[in-house]
Each structure stands twice: as structure tokens, then as C-alpha cells.
Amino acid sequence: MSSMIGRSILLLFFSPISTSTFMAMLDPENPVDRTPRFTSVLSNVSAPTERDVMFTCNVVNLGTFNVGWVEADTKAIQAIGDQLITHNPRVSVSGDMKTTFNLHISSISREDAGQYMCQINTDPMLFQSAWLHVQVPPDIDMSRTSGDLVTREHDDTARFTCRAQGIPTPEIRWKREGGLRIRTRKDGTQRMVDEVEGYSLEIHRVRREDMGAYLCIASNDVPPAVSKRIYLHVQFPPSILPGLSLMGSSTGRDVTLECIVESYPAAFIVWSIEEKILHGEEADYSVHERGLTMYRLSSKLIIHNYSDRHSGTYRCQGTNSLGSADSTIRVYTTERREPKYEIVLEKEFTPDIIQDNQSEQFLLPEWKSFSDPTQNPEKVKPVDKTRTNMNQRSQPSHSLFSSQPSSSASNSFFLLFIVIHIMQ
Missing domain, CATH: 2.60.40.10 (Immunoglobulins)
Known part of the structure; x- marks a missing residue:
């Protein structure tokens, strides 16, 4: 135990401490220990406008001294202790006023930015400073x-x-x-x-x-x-996108002609036929325009109940302050044709054997009658090649047409004619 005490005394004796500290250890009531000092660093603050901010200053051993807040740029005193000096209603203070002192600024603006100081009115004065950075949203x-x-x-x-x-x-x-x-x-x-x-x-x-x-x-x-x-x-001056240059139509229908013009400023579009301007208010015509993009315009001329008198060359012309462009569409009349197919049964007969000078025998293929091959294809009977063999020889006959039919041609046949009618 005595060796431990001796080791502690030696350690204390040779520790590198100041005289004032040593005296304070021996006498707790020594005033040297009561010197005010800061216990934390005053931190910078960044915040956008219209936000509330706070600086905090921590001290010890304040004794009879006071803590004050000063705006460093203007040297304006904001507060001393719990007493406000500034007339700024957005500034306030809080804390226990012994070890903690807070400075509040509400709804900050760009004018509040700058350096703020926490001071202790000792001689010489003790102080800390920090910056208030007011962040401002962008403005064009x-x-x-x-x-x-x-x-x-x-x-x-x-x-x-x-x-x-x-x-x-x-x-x-x-x-x-x-x-x-x-x-x-x-x-x-x-x-x-x-x-x-x-x-x-x-x-x-x-x-x-x-x-x-x-x-x-x-x-x-x-x-x-x-x-x-x-x-x-x-x-830029008008230009017309490529389109139909020729259009055929049957009578009685509505015909639509379209003209797409690119230009800026927007073009004024006019339709005409044979130098006659069409305003779209005529009984047979109407005009409709529609913007496709910021510089592209579609104009449609509709010919109602088309007839021969409407045929001719139609012109679409677009004009603005920089120039003009036009295109033509020739409209002509076509007949409306729709093919209709029929198979007509001509007659029924029983053919004889037909012989030529080479004694070749010809037999017609057997078909079954039907009305429309496109509607009933399954009813078509294919040709029996064995019955149409031209190499098959017939027996000699005394006349070109025999009065009695051959046994090989005893079946009945239908002679069919395919008639194509073009319906108007």
C-alpha cells in the first residue's frame, strides 16, 4: 500500500501541469478556476429563405459576466443575456442563461446572412463567431x-x-x-x-x-x-408534301382531295378548278382545315355527290409572306364494275362416238351441274383422265355419226358454258 502511495506521489510530482492548475487542485475555492470559457464551438448555419435558424453558445464559469450576441458585419448588438437589444421582431433568445445561450432568427431573408458573434464581456473579451448562410432559390x-x-x-x-x-x-x-x-x-x-x-x-x-x-x-x-x-x-415559304396527282371516282360518291402544306408563318390555302376559286360554301363543295404540327396544315376539299361535271384539274395553292407553292390533282370519272360469275346449263344430251380420219376416239369428261364454283368448290368433280385418253382406239364404223351410241359413251353428259356478266 505504501509503495502504491509513493508511486502516485511521484507521478503527481512529475506530471507537466501549470502552477495555477496545481493550486486549484489544492484549493477548490481559488478564483483562478472560475475563469469563464466556451465549452463548444459555435457552428455555421445554412438554410433557405423563410426558414427559422438558431445559434447555440455554451459556456461555464460565467459568474458575474454576461453573454451577448452581435451581428459582426453591422456591429449591431442583438441581445445581452435574456434582454433583447435589437428592434427586429424576428430575433429572440432562449436558454438557461447560465451555461446555454440561444439566438433565434425566424423566417430568415437574404439580409440576415452574415457573421454572428457570441461574446463574454471579460477583459480581454472572449468571443466565438459563425456564419449564417442564407440559401436562396434560383430566380431567372x-x-x-x-x-x-x-x-x-x-x-x-x-x-x-x-x-x-x-x-x-x-x-x-x-x-x-x-x-x-x-x-x-x-x-x-x-x-x-x-x-x-x-x-x-x-x-x-x-x-x-x-x-x-x-x-x-x-x-x-x-x-x-x-x-x-x-x-x-x-x-420559311410554303411547300406542299407529295400526294395523289390523279384520282378516279364513279358517280354518286363523295370524293375527298387532301393537300398538306408546310410553312411558317401559316399559309393561306386556296382550292380552285379551271381558274374558279372554291370557297367551300358551294352546294357541291366543302373545305376543312386541320393543323397537324406547328408548321404543317392539312386542307381537305370534299366533292359531294360526284358526277361528270365535277371532273377536271383541281389546284391547291398555299401562300404566305415569304412565297407560295401549289399542286394539282386531276379527277376523272370511272365506271363502277363488279364481275359476277355464272355457270349456265345449256342442254343435256348423249353424244355419239366421234371419229376423225385417224380413227381417234374423243369422249367428253363427266361433270355434275352446279351453280357457282366459288361457292361450291367441293361439288366439282375432277376430270377422269382414263376417260379422255386420246390413244384409245374405237371400232370401225360405216358412218361418221353412228345411229347407236357406243357402250363406252352410254352415260349422259352436260355441256356447260361459263358466262361472265359484267354488272354495272
């Missing part, structure tokens, strides 16, 4: 962002610019409305992509397929992300 800067663009096809390059403000600095990306792909060029090679990053976007030598709405989307991980819709207009 309209003054530095492109509006709608108007370009000429194959001649112009469309250049979009989009700028946004926010904390942290927002990132910009581009997309097309409706999920369409963006045509870009990089290192001299054109490609189609779903989105493009960066504050600017260029489309070289614009085409009609590039026309539409483009979205500038700004985000910085602080919701919500925002977007600006920019419309690209691509102007």
Missing part, C-alpha cells in the same frame, strides 16, 4: 435572358441566353418542350441530345424541325427549380 434574371426568337430557315443561327440568381449560384440546363431532342453541333459534328448544360445554347442554320419551345431550367438544390419558356420561330 429576365433582363439578361433571351426572349422569343424569329429566324429564317437555313440562313440564321439561333442563340439562346439564360441567366439566373440564387445562393448557391444556380446551374442552367436546356430542354425542349414535349420531350423533343435538341440539335447541337460540337467539333463540327451535329448530334441530337436530350438536354444541354450551360447558360447559352446555339442552333446553327436552323431548320423547320428546330421550331418550338425551349426551356431554360435553373436549379441550385434549393427548391423550387424555375424555368423560362423561350419559343423559336423558324420562317
Whole structure:
């Protein structure tokens, strides 16, 4: 036991401690032990606008000293102890006011951002500081962002610019409305992509397929992300898609002629026949238009109860401020023919043996009568080749037509004629 005590004394004696600490160990009431100090680090705070934030300052041995909160940038005192000094109604304090002191700022704004200090009014003063980072959602800067663009096809390059403000600095990306792909060029090679990053976007030598709405989307991980819709207009003269150039119809029917025109601005479409303009208000005609895409328009001319007097060459012409285009469709009258097949039974007879100078015997094949081979194919009896063998010899006869039929030709036969009627 004595050896252990001696070892402890030696260990205590040779430990590297300061004199004040040693005196405090001997005398707990020594005022050196009562010096105020911080027990934790004041931490930075980041939050988006309109959120509530709190700084916490932990101290010990405060004694008769006070803890105060100061906004470092403006040197404005926010609070001392539990007493508010600032007139800002969004600032408040809490804690036990002995070891824990909290500074609250509700519904923060960008103006609240900056450095805040927790101070102990000792001499010299003790303090800690931390930063309030106010995160600001992105906001499109309209003054530095492109509006709608108007370009000429194959001649112009469309250049979009989009700028946004926010904390942290927002990132910009581009997309097309409706999920369409963006045509870009990089290192001299054109490609189609779903989105493009960066504050600017260029489309070289614009085409009609590039026309539409483009979205500038700004985000910085602080919701919500925002977007600006920019419309690209691509102007070009009318062109008419290939279609029928010739159409035949029987009388009494409705005939529809269609003309599909691509243009921007939208073309004015006119139908005519033999220099006579058709407005679609005539008794025999009607016109219907329908937009297929942002630059493609379908116009249909319907001829009601078609007759010979409606035949001729119809012209579709589309015109806008950049030019015009036309196409023609010739309509002619056809007769409506539907073939009908009949098998007609001519007569029933019993043929004699027919001999030629070579004494060859010819026998007609046996058929069964039926009305329509397409409806009753199973009733057709195939030719019996054994009965039509031309090498079969007949017995000599004294006349060309024998008065009595041969036994080999004693059966009755039907002579059938297939008559094709063309029904109108």
C-alpha cells in the first residue's frame, strides 16, 4: 500500500501541469478556476429563405459576466443575456442563461446572412463567431435572358441566353418542350441530345424541325427549380408534301382531295378548278382545315355527290409572306364494275362416238351441274383422265355419226358454258 502511495506521489510530482492548475487542485475555492470559457464551438448555419435558424453558445464559469450576441458585419448588438437589444421582431433568445445561450432568427431573408458573434464581456473579451448562410432559390434574371426568337430557315443561327440568381449560384440546363431532342453541333459534328448544360445554347442554320419551345431550367438544390419558356420561330415559304396527282371516282360518291402544306408563318390555302376559286360554301363543295404540327396544315376539299361535271384539274395553292407553292390533282370519272360469275346449263344430251380420219376416239369428261364454283368448290368433280385418253382406239364404223351410241359413251353428259356478266 505504501509503495502504491509513493508511486502516485511521484507521478503527481512529475506530471507537466501549470502552477495555477496545481493550486486549484489544492484549493477548490481559488478564483483562478472560475475563469469563464466556451465549452463548444459555435457552428455555421445554412438554410433557405423563410426558414427559422438558431445559434447555440455554451459556456461555464460565467459568474458575474454576461453573454451577448452581435451581428459582426453591422456591429449591431442583438441581445445581452435574456434582454433583447435589437428592434427586429424576428430575433429572440432562449436558454438557461447560465451555461446555454440561444439566438433565434425566424423566417430568415437574404439580409440576415452574415457573421454572428457570441461574446463574454471579460477583459480581454472572449468571443466565438459563425456564419449564417442564407440559401436562396434560383430566380431567372429576365433582363439578361433571351426572349422569343424569329429566324429564317437555313440562313440564321439561333442563340439562346439564360441567366439566373440564387445562393448557391444556380446551374442552367436546356430542354425542349414535349420531350423533343435538341440539335447541337460540337467539333463540327451535329448530334441530337436530350438536354444541354450551360447558360447559352446555339442552333446553327436552323431548320423547320428546330421550331418550338425551349426551356431554360435553373436549379441550385434549393427548391423550387424555375424555368423560362423561350419559343423559336423558324420562317420559311410554303411547300406542299407529295400526294395523289390523279384520282378516279364513279358517280354518286363523295370524293375527298387532301393537300398538306408546310410553312411558317401559316399559309393561306386556296382550292380552285379551271381558274374558279372554291370557297367551300358551294352546294357541291366543302373545305376543312386541320393543323397537324406547328408548321404543317392539312386542307381537305370534299366533292359531294360526284358526277361528270365535277371532273377536271383541281389546284391547291398555299401562300404566305415569304412565297407560295401549289399542286394539282386531276379527277376523272370511272365506271363502277363488279364481275359476277355464272355457270349456265345449256342442254343435256348423249353424244355419239366421234371419229376423225385417224380413227381417234374423243369422249367428253363427266361433270355434275352446279351453280357457282366459288361457292361450291367441293361439288366439282375432277376430270377422269382414263376417260379422255386420246390413244384409245374405237371400232370401225360405216358412218361418221353412228345411229347407236357406243357402250363406252352410254352415260349422259352436260355441256356447260361459263358466262361472265359484267354488272354495272
